[in-house]
Amino acid sequence: MTEKKTFIRPCTWIYLLLMALTFVTWFIGTQQFSGLQISLMVLGFALLKGQLIGDYFMGLKQVSGFWRWVITIWLLLVGSLIAFAFNIAA
Amino acid sequence: MKYESQKVAKLYFIAAIGLFVGQILFGLIMGAQYVIGDFLFPEIPFNVARMVHTNLLIVWLLFGFMGAAYYLVPEEAETELFAPWLAYLMFWIFLVAGAATILGYLLVPYATLAELTMNDLLPTMGREFLEQPTITKIGIVIVALSFLFNIGMTILKGRKTVVNLVLLMGLTGLAVFFLFAFYNPTNLVMDKYYWWWVVHLWVEGVWELILGAILAFILIKTTGVDREVIEKWLYIIIAMTLITGIIGTGHHYYWIGAPEFWQWFGSIFSAMEPIPFFMMTVYAFNMVNKRRRNHPNKAAVLWALGTAVMAFLGAGVWGFLHTLAPVNYYTHGTQITAAHGHMAFYGAYVMIVLAMISYSMPLMRGREACNSARSQSMEMWSFWLMTISMVFITLFLTGAGILQVYLQRFSDNPMDFMVVQDKIALFYWLREITGFVFLIGLTLYVVSFFVGKNDPEATVELSK
Amino acid sequence: MAQAFTKAMARNIFYGGTLFFFLAFLALTYQTHQAWPERDNHEALNDTVALGKKVWEDHDCIGCHTLLGEGAYFAPELGNVYKRYGSVDAIKGFIMSRPKDGVPGRRSMPQFNLSDEELTAVAEFLKYVSGINTANWPPNVKG
């Protein structure tokens, strides 16, 4: 039974990490920092949060094969497109 | 063919092929008028030939869909048709009303036809694809409602299968959206906005449900693959169809006075409309590869696979070609639209009706499973002749369209419309010649019903 | 864990997805109705224009021409013909002067023998159409 206990704890840590990253992003937002580097950093946070959700909340960490990387591929694709677009804008 | 009442489909299919031949003849007349301006002028002006061509297309496809429904619904529901007499009655009403309308177009100037049919009481004439007099439109609604009643009652009292339910949804959607044809406000922007609820939500919405249901039926019958698998993928495909197709209507709302957010929504959603067609192609080939039996009717299987591929090419690829707003800004209202129209209609809807005819006609004419080898090989010849000539018609019109876009819209000193038309006449000649090749293919198709009637049925070579 | 891939779930996705996106489409249609008054040139609508639309429909002009890019591609776009020809009279003049037996070897518009009232009406209708805000389509005056 204890082994099951430890299984829940990781997603609780992940939950707290997601909350923390959100606060950081929010703080940057309120300070209205702008500029390419800041934006790309914020984008990085978003992709990290997405990956955490994909792995721990959606349980893809326990999956092997194509489905393991569905969320990661999407995050990388959309992330790079956004980064590229912000690059042009800067 | 398990049920006697399925035979009513034979009548519908014969009428469908007859009207198909008529449609192609008028297509050839129009093709000639594009290159010889005063061909048959003033007896049959271009707009009359066009009305006959487009209206015959829609009417013969409706005959084909109804025939397909009358064939497959009893077999799927495992019960006799609710009222075969009603089906025969409605057949003659629809045929007579259709023939009268076409004769009305040909024999009387359109303005006089509008007066004769008292169009002023409820004006709905004079709009593309909806040129029928109002009384004919009312006749179409009556025929559609009694058809739905007949099919609905049959499904109610029989086995409920996904194929039947999806077909019924598609046919009901067809009837419901046709009602928007009666809405014709003076405000042109509103008139056009809701006109697309008839046209787009038909051919990129509910008709795709009908296409999916018929294709699923044919695949179940010819490949013997488990019904569960085929119906599961059918649901996913039509889910993606409506998810992308409904808001995809936006790609018609770019330049007709609708607000400009449609340029974003229309582009994004219609850009995803080819996905269900691609899934349908993968699904069709997958099912045929995983077939549990070799069905002797190879022509029907060829039509079914051909439908999936050509629907993806014509509706999917050629549609995507000019669906994004920045591209459509230049290609809107040019031959590019006509090119997409030809291959999409042929690939998605003409071919599925011909596939259904090819599968069910032998059974309705007393054969066990299929026609003789000779008749099937002629039918396959007609398949390739018609399909390849349609590809070339589309290519030539695309060439004409690209040149037209450049000369008339994109270049720095744009030319007049007619000057450009003369410059691209070569493509119109090539298109007209290919049209005759298509007619040869169609003739072969009709002849294939009479060739090898008393030869033995083709059998599957027992290699497997 | 056996992989579930049930038809029931596919059916739910179909019904849920279709209803969801149809409601979204209705919401966008509502937004469209809200935005139309500033774009659809409705102030130009009057009885003459209404008669003009009737004349346009009764003679199946859409069978050869395109209007705002929609229709047949045999004859020029008429959504901006008022700008191309410059005046109502110019449009009326063109329609009136169509030869009865057409032009040998060329595409030709039939002679509809319209009354002066109908001619004015259809020209006013085309003037109204050219006033609709079509996100500055077509790309140039040639149409």
Next chain:
Amino acid sequence: MNPMEKNKWPPGDLVIWIFIMAELLAFGVFFSVYAFTRANHVELFNTYQLTLDRNAALINTLALITSSYFVVRAVSAIRKDNSKRCFHWLLGALFMGVVFLAVKSMEYNHHFSHGVNLNTNTFYMFYLSLTVFHFLHVILGMIILSAVALKARAGGYSAQEHTGVETGASYWHMVDLVWMVLFPLVYVMR
């Protein structure tokens, strides 16, 4: 299920994952179109971005993450055959969903009262399209979760058979995942 043993399929019904991919594609296209349109309207986007309420967005983000976390706890509860607690966790997730909808509605009310709609300008068009499109997804996700919660309360799920819970969970996580990108992109990046 032993967490370390790898299986070939993601949790829940495979059909929902096909639907998830379609939704991710739609949102992905929307995000990139937003980013590229911003590239040639930088001034417009930056100025009007300031009119957005970042505090409301913070609450919304925290609400969605928390509700997503509750759903994870619900799934692990049903895996231990405890449908009662699964139901309670799902209720918590639904409550956080309601919080999201409430805060979002207030935001929209504020904007609509200032006459902002799809046709005001390109930024607002994108802001409203993206957030309303996501808003509708939150509603659809909550409908799915409610159906699952009701069935769980009725004991419809067990440790052996709980695909429905995992299906609903996967969809809800997708809705949360999409917001993870939407929040910084629309509210913060400038």
